[in-house]
Amino acid sequence: xxxxxxxxxxxxxxxxxxxxxxxxxxxxxxxxxxxxxxxxxxxxxxxxxxxxxxxxxxxxxxxxxxxxxxxxxxxxxxxxxxxxxxxxxxxxxxxxxxxxxxxxxxxxxxxxxxxxxxxxxxxx
Amino acid sequence: xxxxxxxxxxxxxxxxxxxxxxxxxxxxxxxxxxxxxxxxxxxxxxxxxxxxxxxxxxxxxxxxxxxxxxxxxxxxxxxxxxxxxxxxxxxxxxxxxxxxxxxxxxxxxxxxxxxxxxxxxxxxxxxxxxxxxxxxxxxxxxxxxxxxxxxxxxxxxxxxxxxxxxxxx
Numbered sequence: 222x223x224x225x226x227x228x229x230x231x232x233x234x235x236x237x238x239x240x241x242x243x244x245x246x247x248x249x250x251x252x253x254x255x256x257x258x259x260x261x262x263x264x265x266x267x268x269x270x271x272x273x274x275x276x277x278x279x280x281x282x283x284x285x286x287x288x289x290x291x292x293x294x295x296x297x298x299x300x301x302x303x304x305x306x307x308x309x310x311x312x313x314x315x316x317x318x319x320x321x322x323x324x325x326x327x328x329x330x331x332x333x334x335x336x337x338x339x340x341x342x343x344x345x
Numbered sequence: 346x347x348x349x350x351x352x353x354x355x356x357x358x359x360x361x362x363x364x365x366x367x368x369x370x371x372x373x374x375x376x377x378x379x380x381x382x383x384x385x386x387x388x389x390x391x392x393x394x395x396x397x398x399x400x401x402x403x404x405x406x407x408x409x410x411x412x413x414x415x416x417x418x419x420x421x422x423x424x425x426x427x428x429x430x431x432x433x434x435x436x437x438x439x440x441x442x443x444x445x446x447x448x449x450x451x452x453x454x455x456x457x458x459x460x461x462x463x464x465x466x467x468x469x470x471x472x473x474x475x476x477x478x479x480x481x482x483x484x485x486x487x488x489x490x491x492x493x494x495x496x497x498x499x500x501x502x503x504x505x506x507x508x509x510x511x512x513x514x
Contacts, residue, residue: 226390230350277418279507285415286503290496292408296400297489300478312482319493326497330504 283335287327294323351391357384371417375410382406394472 262269301316330336358381365377386401470476481489 276420277415279419282415282419283503283507285411286500289404289408289412290500292404293492293496296404297481297492299399300396300474300481303474304478304482308479308482315482315486315490319490322490322493322497326500330500333504333508335504 280335280338283330287330287335290323290326294320347391351388354384354387354391358388372414375413375417378413379406379410382410392472396472396474396477 264270297319298316301312305312305316361377361380361384365374365381368374368377382401382405386398386406389395389398389401
């Protein structure tokens with residue numbers, strides 16, 4: 222059973238080894254003479270101002286929330302897509318009900334202007 | 346072979362969890378949590394819970410981590426400061442509670458003789474996508490539909506909280 226996952230293990234192993242190999246090689250072979258100006262983040266020649274992490278608009282968070290909900294919907298659709306031919310029409314209808322409930326939620330948030338990025342019409 | 350893989354994944358999970366807690370940079374902690382979740386997915390795979398392993402990577406290492414990083418960016422958390430000097434009693438209580446949990450874990454580990462239980466072919470079938478679908482869309486149909494309402498409530502709730510903040514601010 223687990224033998225079929227062996228190629229994934231090889232792939233992960235090669236990816237990790239390759240990443241470590243490239244990082245160590247560039248560290249060993251490349252010259253590394255840092256100074257204050259080289260390590261500064263580049264902001265079009267200006268001196269950097271403030272932190273790199275600014276506070277973001279809450280609109281991004283709402284988009285992330287939508288993403289999670291539809292990611293979870295996909296998780297429920299996987300087993301259904303594998304089995305819906307065997308389980309018949311009732312399962313198809315129940316999945317459509319599931320999708321419709323989530324669609325109503327999406328339509329509500331669209332109406333409220335979650336995905337509206339224009340500042341003039343953005344109600345958030 | 347499986348025992349060595351388990352040891353590798355378990356060490357990776359514990360090491361990344363420790364690194365997550367110890368690290369002072371919040372974003373680095375979040376990235377260590379990704380390593381932790383991926384190694385947990387590997388352990389699920391060793392236990393023949395294949396569907397759960399895929400879900401662990403898709404939902405936890407993907408979607409939940411996106412949410413964590415967004416919360417970090419929204420809150421704009423500074424680097425951690427030492428709290429030891431301020432809350433000495435809290436620190437002491439936390440140490441006792443943590444030690445109790447670790448002791449409980451060691452106590453339950455001590456009772457186990459085999460490293461991994463043998464998985465019969467009957468049990469191995471349960472973790473597949475087909476089996477999960479068969480049970481989910483026949484026996485547990487009502488909880489499945491309830492999940493849709495729960496997810497919709499989550500979205501609407503997040504929207505309400507966001508709009509409330511803006512109106513006040």
